[in-house]
Amino acid sequence: MTTSANKSIRAQSQTSAPDVAEENVVRVRGLVKRYRDGTAANRGIDLNVRRGEVVSILGPNGAGKTTFLRQLTTELKPTSGSVEIFGVNAVAEPESAKRMMGITPQEGGVFETLTVLEHFELFARFKGLRRREARLAAFDVADELGLGAEINKRVGHLSGGQRRRILIGLALLGRPPLLILDEPTTGLDPASRQTVWKVIRHVVAEGSTVIFSTHYMEEAERLSDRIGIIESGRLAAFDTLDKLFARLERSYRVEFSDPFDPLVEKSVRYFATFAEAQEHTASEQLSEYSIARASLEDIYFALTGERFVKAEEGEGA
Numbered sequence: 251m252t253t254s255a256n257k258s259i260r261a262q263s264q265t266s267a268p269d270v271a272e273e274n275v276v277r278v279r280g281l282v283k284r285y286r287d288g289t290a291a292n293r294g295i296d297l298n299v300r301r302g303e304v305v306s307i308l309g310p311n312g313a314g315k316t317t318f319l320r321q322l323t324t325e326l327k328p329t330s331g332s333v334e335i336f337g338v339n340a341v342a343e344p345e346s347a348k349r350m351m352g353i354t355p356q357e358g359g360v361f362e363t364l365t366v367l368e369h370f371e372l373f374a375r376f377k378g379l380r381r382r383e384a385r386l387a388a389f390d391v392a393d394e395l396g397l398g399a400e401i402n403k404r405v406g407h408l409s410g411g412q413r414r415r416i417l418i419g420l421a422l423l424g425r426p427p428l429l430i431l432d433e434p435t436t437g438l439d440p441a442s443r444q445t446v447w448k449v450i451r452h453v454v455a456e457g458s459t460v461i462f463s464t465h466y467m468e469e470a471e472r473l474s475d476r477i478g479i480i481e482s483g484r485l486a487a488f489d490t491l492d493k494l495f496a497r498l499e500r501s502y503r504v505e506f507s508d509p510f511d512p513l514v515e516k517s518v519r520y521f522a523t524f525a526e527a528q529e530h531t532a533s534e535q536l537s538e539y540s541i542a543r544a545s546l547e548d549i550y551f552a553l554t555g556e557r558f559v560k561a562e563e564g565e566g567a
Contacts, residue, residue, distance in 0.1 A: 281331035352421035362406030506539035
């Protein structure tokens with residue numbers, strides 16, 4: 251991607267979507283988080299999330315994604331700026347804002363000696379459900395996440411992937427209107443990941459709004475209404491997938507091997523038209539190549555200058 255193309259896509263991506271007729275359930279303005287050592291994890295983020303949307307947050311490691319989500323959930327207090335959750339000032343009234351959220355942290359502990367059922371019942375009670383309601387909700391969430399067979403097993407005997415699904419289940423209890431999930435499917439096998447996707451679609455169909463970070467491009471593409479890319483603490487882009495694609499000046503990619511040394515890692519070049527891409531393959535006498543439309547990963551690279559780091563496949567159910 252050329253420098254001019256990078257500048258073009260950045261220039262078009264710096265501002266978040268303007269307020270529109272739909273209700274903004276999350277409204278972030280000028281969000282800055284600066285730590286005592288001077289590190290600026292977030293730098294003036296502006297963001298609106300509308301009711302019923304699924305918004306994914308992408309970015310390189312250390313870009314400020316988790317810091318951003320932890321400020322939304324009130325776990326971290328911003329250095330400056332504002333966060334409103336359903337009109338509630340989350341900085342001034344964190345407890346009121348948090349009551350409207352279901353949260354899955356990037357890393358979270360579980361009670362090893364409790365069963366899955368006891369876990370869900372306990373946290374459902376914390377959320378204000380009565381005893382009978384808590385039990386029913388526990389069974390419902392376990393079934394949704396494919397944990398029905400483990401309902402009476404102690405959490406300490408479960409796999410890492412199963413524990414991750416428990417943390418997602420805790421966020422779902424009580425059906426909060428806003429879910430904030432930090433890399434919810436990391437560590438899950440493909441089948442379990444598909445189960446979580448189905449649950450997210452279901453809660454959105456019921457009226458919830460979802461904000462999540464992810465290390466899976468496919469996950470962002472399949473689930474998201476809009477995608478935010480954070481780079482060096484700034485919101486470099488926030489738009490629909492179609493509009494992000496439209497911003498690429500060179501939207502065809504040629505991936506090819508060196509014709510004289512096919513064992514060298516493949517190279518990638520970008521072109522404005524399919525004809526230009528074909529012309530390049532002919533002029534370079536390439537024998538091993540592919541031509542395809544640009545992907546979300548290409549947009550990510552244009553904005554961050556880094557290739558997307560793919561998460562490892564899950565360790566099991």
